Amino acid sequence: MKNQGKQSITRREMLTRLTALGFTVPAATALIAANGRRASAADPIRISFANVFEKGELFVQLGNGIENAAKLMGYEFRRYNNEFDSEKTLANARLMVQDRPDIILEYNGVEGIGQALRRIFDDAGIPFIAINVPIPGGHWFNLVNKEIGTDTANVVVPIANANGWTGNDTTAIIIQASAAGVEVNDCVRYFYVTAAETMEGMTKVKPDEITATTTTIGDTGIQVDGAGALEESYTAVKNALQTLPADRHILLYSVNDDSTLGGWRAITEAGRQDNTIVAGLGGSVAALGELRNNPQWVAEGSVFATHWGQYLIAMATAVLNGVEPPPLTKCPQLILTPDNVDKYYDAEGKVQLLPPLVPENEYLRDTGVLQQFNNVEGLIG
């Protein structure tokens, strides 16, 4: 289950690849000398990273991305696996501080143990960056689900409006993942709230009126629980469709690509695809394929999780340089459409360009780290 063997192969492959690209130690040292406050081959920056989980492509790629970026910068890097377990996470935190790294990147999946982690890191006097799940007293790097939901609605609803759809003949079906907590589900809440504001005749609600137990929003919103998974979302949407007249228009949106794909499958099975506009979130290969080929799939949110590594290493470098980051450093995020998808993703679904830095992330530019990757729009030299 732990995939240890596979992971070590991946690491070895990565080193081989880096060497092949000509990133030899002297070259890396030269890079660091350009910007590092303590740049010297004898005393490299030391970073420890605890991944939330080493199972599932997303988490492994995220971890590999961070490791990749750290090594590229010539930093000394250690990687731990929290296994989605609070005990293990705390044990890892204690192990990490023993090594006395310069900075810690902590991806903790168990929100409740933030205070305990803070105490361990603070006692050791080591700065830390919390990834995804905030830890009190630490710097925070995350996607902003609220903005993604709002931005997606701002792509989807104008298309529906142009079709002449209104709240009288349209229902938004949003697929939540109730067990994932409020922040994750912000994307679907704000999607509905924004849609209701921009489409005539939809029942308007405040964001906090949509909770985990909300199932209907007036006559124009249905929230189902897809548990973030394909099969559950398929079944949930299938049941929900029973309650909608066959000619009713549908806006479909969910917390992740698996849920949207499951819901979309239920809609096509019911023969209602021509009356539906759908948007995904995640930028998975399957969803990008839909965005490119399926005329009803009009938007796809991406947070470029495989490339968080270079931003995190830039952020860590800034912190070590004495910069105080904003309370939340946003990950690169963008709503892809059929028109711009080819700019950011190649045909195989690999990222080829990252969106430009938002103003509050300009401090990352000053570290010079992102420039080394030559893949951020506006920072390509």
Place this chain on the structure above:
Amino acid sequence: MSSPAETFSGPRDSESVKSRWHSTRAQFFGIGAFYIAVVVFFTLTSDYFFSYSNALNILTNVTVIGIVALGQTLAIVSGGFDLSVSGVVPLGAVTFVIFSNAEMATPAAMLFAMLVGAAVGVFNGLIVTKVGINPLIATLGTLSITAGLAYALSNGVTIPMKNIDAGVLAERTWGRVPYYVVTLIGLSLIMWFAMRFTVIGRRIYAIGGNREASRLAGLRVDEITIAIYATCAGLAAFAGVVVSSQLLAGSATVGADAALTSIASVILGGAALFGGVGGVGGTLLGVLVLGTIANGMALLMVPAFYQQIATGVILLLAVGFGRLRAVISG
């Protein structure tokens, strides 16, 4: 096994024995009556419940778990359990799509997925019979292994089916009924016939009733047990093929609740946890009860948290009420 002197010394004992027997029969008819009550309740409370399209909807929702529960019935009647179905369903789903995407002919890809499942079942059967590990523990182990394998094979992501013709099982036939529902009905009839009217069916009940006596009667207990686990896991893998056909994609996240829901359905249908009692009819009724309640609550827009709670309460009530009635009347 208790000694005969203990079991047959007094009338009190043999009465409790009889009531246990009557309770399984009462359970079957009780659950049938309960199902009618469920249908009446949702017909009265939801405008969308009582219709052909929703009946079809319920059938399509329960097919996957129905196929798993058929296999689980074999395992439970023979005195065992198979938890590994929760890993074999996703493993079957993922292998089917991977092989279909590798341009294997659809029937071959289905067969291959089922063979992978059957191989897991043979492994289950071997560790239960030859190593002598309790079925719950043995299949819990293979659950973990097969679920992990499904993740490893799919890299944890959803694999879309390249050739959507491979989803032929989800295509609709007469009355908009998908082929996989027809398949479930066919499999159920075969299994019902085999368990009731054939020598092997009789022997499965015998093994569940008294394993040691079956051995002494000359039955090939180990071989039959291995065949049962192989069938159960083969069916679970086929259920995975059906999920993939429904979703036109393979994912390691499917079927996570297959073990618990299938066991719940089998027990709800009147099977005994200790083996030897149960049947296809009861199991299908159990599957329908759980599937209909889930559908009805979804139509009534009951939030997911409360659906979960309600399902548990109804399960306990249905099983508990059947037993209680038997005690009072018996």
Place this chain on the structure above:
Amino acid sequence: MRASRDPEVTSGPPLVEMRDIHKSFGGIHAVEGVSISVMAGEVVGIVGHNGAGKSTLIKILSGAYQMDDGAIHVNGNRVSIGNPRDAKRHGIETIYQDLALHDNLDAVANFFIGREIHTRYGTLDNAAMERAAREVINRINPSFVSLRDPVLSLSGGQRQSIAIARAVYFNARLLIMDEPTAALGQRETRAFKELVLRLKSEGIGMLVISHDIHDVFDMSDRITVMANGRQVGTRRTADVTKDQVLGMIILGKLPEEGTEEDFAQLH
């Protein structure tokens, strides 16, 4: 050899003969060098304390256990018994102390389990099985009616009738019975002894294990006494008294080996 001192009831090869049987479980010797034989139409009783090795010995003959060393002959031919199917093939049927019934099945199903009558399509021929079972069971126990109820609801005597009837039906030549009277009432025990006589007259050999020395004396032609996995000795029932057999059980010695004082202690 002790076996050579065993008296023979009739001449010719014995129906079943076990020679110098050894069996141990993880270093514990359960049976050590025991030899017994049963002639057609003869009842041999095996007596001894709990743990004397009686059950292990008969389980070897019925195929439930495999012996470590020794030989089994049926009608003078050496045979190998690796599982219960082999034993049945040689006409050796066993009625276990717990009767080895399937409580969830009815009498007919129990009667035929493992040897079901089926059509050529592999389906059960329930009518034929019920007819055959009813005939045999009623011959053994005329008051038996509930052939279609799960046997869990039957009395001890009725349950035993099923176990005996199915053993007899399949052309048993040797019946092994482990504590056959333990679960029976007085009347049922009397009926059982009559049945044994009837089976004897049909030429069926029987090997009976019992705790009840009176029952053994009533039924058997010869008695084998076992103690601590060994065979103390075998005697014609007519040649010994109950006290002498009791002495063999308790002291683990033959009457002629024991001193006067040994046997005096028994009283």
